[in-house]
Amino acid sequence: MGKNQKKILSIISDETLTVAQKKHFLSIEGENMLPYVNVSAETRRFYEQGILCDLYEGNAPYRPRYVLPDYQKLLENGSEFLGLKPPQDFFEAIQTLLIAYNHVPSITGKPVYLGNVDTLLQPFTGGVSECELYKQIKWFLINIDRVLADGFCHLNIGPYDTLVGRMILKAERELKQPVPNISLKYCAKSTEDAFLEEAAKTALITGKPHFHNHNLIKEQLGDYGVVSCYNNLLIGGGSHTLVRINLLKLAKEADGLEDYKENLLPLAVNSAAELANKRNEFLVEESKFFDSDFLAQEGLIDLDKFSSMIGIFGLAEVANMFSSGKYGKDEETNKLGLELVKLIYDKLTEIEGKYCKGTANKLTLHAQSGISEDIEETPGTRVPIGDEPDLYQHLCAVIPMHKYFNSGISDIFIFDQTVKDNPKAMCDIIKGAMKQGIRTFTANQKDSDLIRVTGYLIKKSDLENFNSSKKNLQLSGNLGAEAVVNQRILNRKVRKLNE
Amino acid sequence: MNNLHINKIVDFSYVDGPGNRLVLFLQGCNFNCQYCHNPETIPERKAKSYTVEETFNYIIKRKDYIAGVTASGGECTLQWEPLMKLFAKLKEQTQLTTFIDTNGNVCDKKMDALLGYTDGFMIDLKAVNYDTHKRITGKGNEQVIKTIKKAVKHNKLYELRYVLIPEINDSKNDLKDLANFIKYLNAETYLMLIPYRNQGVVGEFKSLPSMTEDQYNRILKTMYSLGLEKIIKKRNFFCKN
Ligand code: SF4
Secondary structure, X not given: OXXXXXXXXXXXXXXXXXXXXXXXXXXXXXHOOOOOOOOOHXXXXXXXXXXXXXXXXXXXXXXXXXXXXXXXXXXXXXXXXXXXOOOOOHHHHHHHHHHHHOOOOOOOOOOOEEEEHHHHHHHHOOOOOHHHHHHHHXXXXXXXXXXXXXXXXXXXXXXXXXXXXXXXHHHHXXXXXXXXXXXXXXXXXXXXXXXXXXXXXXXXXXXXXEEEEHHHHHHHHOOEEEEOOOEEEEOOOEEEEEEEEEHHHHHOOOOHHHHHHHHHHXXXXXXXXXXXXXXXXXXHXXXXXXXXXXXXXXXXXXXXXXXXXXXXXXXXXXXXXXXXXXXXXXXXXXXXXXXXXXHHHHHHHXXXXXXXXXXXXXXXXXEOOOOXXXXXXXXXXXXXXXXXXXXXXXXXXXXXXXXXXXXXXXXXXEEOHHHHHOHXXXXXXXXXXXXXXXXXEEEEEOOOOEEEOOOOEEEHHHHHHHHOOOOOOOHHHHXXXXXXXXXXXXXXXXXXXXX | OOEEEEEEEEEEEOOOOOOOEEEEEEOOOOOOOOOOOOHHHOOOOOOEEEEHHHHHHHHHHOHHHOOEEEEEOOOHHHHXXXXXXXXXXXXXXXXXXXXXXXXXXXXXXXXXXXXXXXXXXXXXXXXXXXXXXXXXXOOOXXXXXXXXXXXXXXXXXXXXXXXXXXXXXXXXXXXXXXXXXXXXXXOOOEEEEEEOOOOOOOOHHHHOOOOOHHHHHHHHHHHHHHHHHHHEOOOOOOOOO
16 A cells, blocks of 8 residues: 555544545645645755745645635525525524524635624624524534534624624523634724623633634734634635744754844745745635635625735744843743734835735735644644733733734633622723734633633543544534644643632 | 832732622731731731822723722721722722621721722621620620621622631531521622631641541531532632642
């Protein structure tokens, strides 16, 4: 048996995968029979050494990594391809969304964006009793958890207080499901305190929603959605690809900090951009996705709203390597981290992004939240697990970074259980962080049944299944379990009183 | 005394009044409770000394994140003068709320002075019965009860705290006295019933057993049946974490 055949057989005979998951992995093997998109020798070297990585997207992209259909348009016009007329009532609206989700491509094969669901559904609530609404919303969420079954499926709510939004939060507290991932768009002007508090209560039980700085993101991007982990992209658009730079691996090649800053970083950013651009070109020009997919044909997505992301991770380790203090706790080390981020950001804005009209023909910067195989490197620009300073210091250390990551960043703040009886306290902290310019605030409560892995959630029981080689409905459950083992996720510092 | 003698500052606390609060633990106490968990804050030995201005500036840096400031201790009202100045400044220049966590052993004059700049009080009541109170704190409770009434009169009693000590102040009669006292106050207040724990105790009560979850739940039931369900603040004291 040849090497490739062995690989395929190993997927087919893997007892921890469901059939659907096997199909997913087999399709990747098929794609990878084609050669990798053509890049320069330097870029290829970075790629082969793992300094650049495309997160196993595959050699020959035939669908964008992240797609954000304009569901508003779908509900207004229906879809010819899907054979759906515009929905007339709440039931039809929900069914329309559920059907559409199953036809939205992405890198995982599952839709990473589910829409700003409260805004989408609220207009259909007339004449339906609250009891019936709640039941439908609850089963809508159960359907997403069991059918889509992927932790990267991301639903948005807010910034306005709606009945549907509140019911989603209530149902989530009741269901405690890892899927879907949820984000609340928070705006000091338009988000009512009571609605924020509902969201905080839910976050204290389930670790979701993430809280996003609506004004900041809207100003930088336009009409955005939050997808996958916590990525900010245009509605009706998306991201063709994501290429990430392993800042630590790159630093190990450097002859000191100056060499790193002046030579290696610019080189790596250039190569990452080249890789992304080549993949963008292949997707648009060779696979002709945008000419042939119904989403594009029916105007639910528009190539002109797309972009591509350059991710970075392992900043903490690099800052620690080139300074005598500890990133997160030491001001000088934090400053160095910020300086490196600025450098990368500036370099990236000098380069043209192909097919990136959605972000003014630039590639966008992303604090990549890591994947299960990262062992030495901390996700994005986060403070390493276990090194987190007190919450106030933590906020001060990370917030200055947030504005540079126009396609998303998140830091996870863990609260001890005393906050459960006082969700207003969490709201105060979130509001303060927003005022100070945080982009995304992610909270986790220590004794929650759901564990936030990088950007997504898994159940503690998924972890146990994985450890005893049982199947998980969600593929993200397996990835999460691996990550828990590799990244000491359960050791995150708990905010305790009187520490 | 113009400076604040501060034993410790907690930037963010979720258990010292409404919302997220910065808590100043001031040094010194005028009781000597047999179960004190912060005995290091009792003696008036030198804690770190900060001017009102310094303390104010420290708070201002954190103001976006907090609902307000709570002064605790020890017994913070012992430092009523600089504390009042600090609160006055906060009232003048910020939207932050000001709270005081006190053992109630504060004379009327000081209490009157503080009332003008304080939004709410959390007052400990160690026992309703005079002798029990004396046994626990070394002093009678007339002043404490006066202080509680004063806070109620000004509509500023946010929370009444009662530590349940097995066999000392948790008998049926003690509970009845407590319930009657609260009803008599006729106040809009929370009641926080705190189970006694002997961990970290150095005084005479060190040998007393900690209250069990069962004992605590039984007492809660009794208090509910006495009509206090609505005001009792729930908190999970027995969480394993
Ligand atoms: S009043 Fe409080 S600080 Fe003072 S001795 Fe009693 S328990 Fe300790």
